[in-house]
Amino acid sequence: QVQLQESGPGLVKPSETLSLTCTVSGYSISSGYYWGWIRQPPGKGLEWIGSIYHSGSTYYNPSLKSRVTISVDTSKNQFSLKLSSVTAADTAVYYCARVTVVVPAMGWFDPWGQGTLVTVSS
Amino acid sequence: QSVLTQPPSVSAAPGQKVTISCSGSSSNIGNNYVSWYQQLPGTAPKLLIYDNNKRPSGIPDRFSGSKSGTSATLGITGLQTGDEADYYCGTWDSSLSASYVFGTGTKVTVL
Numbered sequence A: 001q002v003q004l005q006e007s008g009p010g011l012v013k014p015s016e017t018l019s020l021t022c023t024v025s026g027y028s029i030s031s032g033y034y035w036g037w038i039r040q041p042p043g044k045g046l047e048w049i050g051s052i053y054h055s056g057s058t059y060y061n062p063s064l065k066s067r068v069t070i071s072v073d074t075s076k077n078q079f080s081l082k083l084s085s086v087t088a089a090d091t092a093v094y095y096c097a098r099v100t101v102v103v104p105a106m107g108w109f110d111p112w113g114q115g116t117l118v119t120v121s122s
Numbered sequence B: 001q002s003v004l005t006q007p008p009s010v011s012a013a014p015g016q017k018v019t020i021s022c023s024g025s026s027s028n029i030g031n032n033y034v035s036w037y038q039q040l041p042g043t044a045p046k047l048l049i050y051d052n053n054k055r056p057s058g059i060p061d062r063f064s065g066s067k068s069g070t071s072a073t074l075g076i077t078g079l080q081t082g083d084e085a086d087y088y089c090g091t092w093d094s095s096l097s098a099s100y101v102f103g104t105g106t107k108v109t110v111l
Helices: none
Strands: A003-007 A018-025 A034-040 A047-053 A058-060 A068-073 A078-083 A092-102 A105-112 A116-120 B009-012 B018-023 B034-039 B046-049 B063-068 B071-076 B085-093 B099-102 B106-110
Touching (some): A003 A092, A018 A092, A034 A105, A047 A068, A047 B099, A058 A068, A105 B046, A105 B085, B009 B018, B018 B106, B034 B063, B034 B071, B046 B063, B071 B085
Parallel strands (some): B009 B106
Antiparallel strands (some): A003 A018, A018 A078, A034 A047, A068 A078, B018 B071, B034 B085, B085 B099, B085 B106
């Protein structure tokens, strides 16, 4: 059974870089699929951040692209998110998920990690 | 804001049926597959429907999905108190600014 678990600081200062890692168990990232990040501000809807393949190929949300970097470490079966120059508007629960691609598009997200709340505040 | 529009809320009594609409355009729903997610209070979203109308293993057939043109619909029959949750549609938007997009979300209340 595939499981994903997010980890990283729960508090980040404004203008700094948010860094999160998603550890995958029960499936080897190198075996396929894309892997993605989604966020949800408190009381609001879902926003796709970006996705990565084990080869390193990435897709990013155009609205966040200038600030986002997603990377993969197949040796640790992990993928990571970095979001730079954060503001209070980046406060959200951040989820990681496995992505099924229906070429040439992102198809669906399943399963999801439990999510981690990141608060941007000084 | 999202390019996929859903009603903010729907409600019905236990055992009844509800439908949730997801309205988009030719660049998203019109030319790509739609998925649906259930988010129970305080939990992560869970895949309910993929490829417009397919259910993952373990999802009861009370949940159904359909698509017509630039709109999609999620149906829930035999409504149960455990179905109280937020529901989101999602699809790829293949416009110039290609991106995966989620709907605005719908709160289902069981009366």
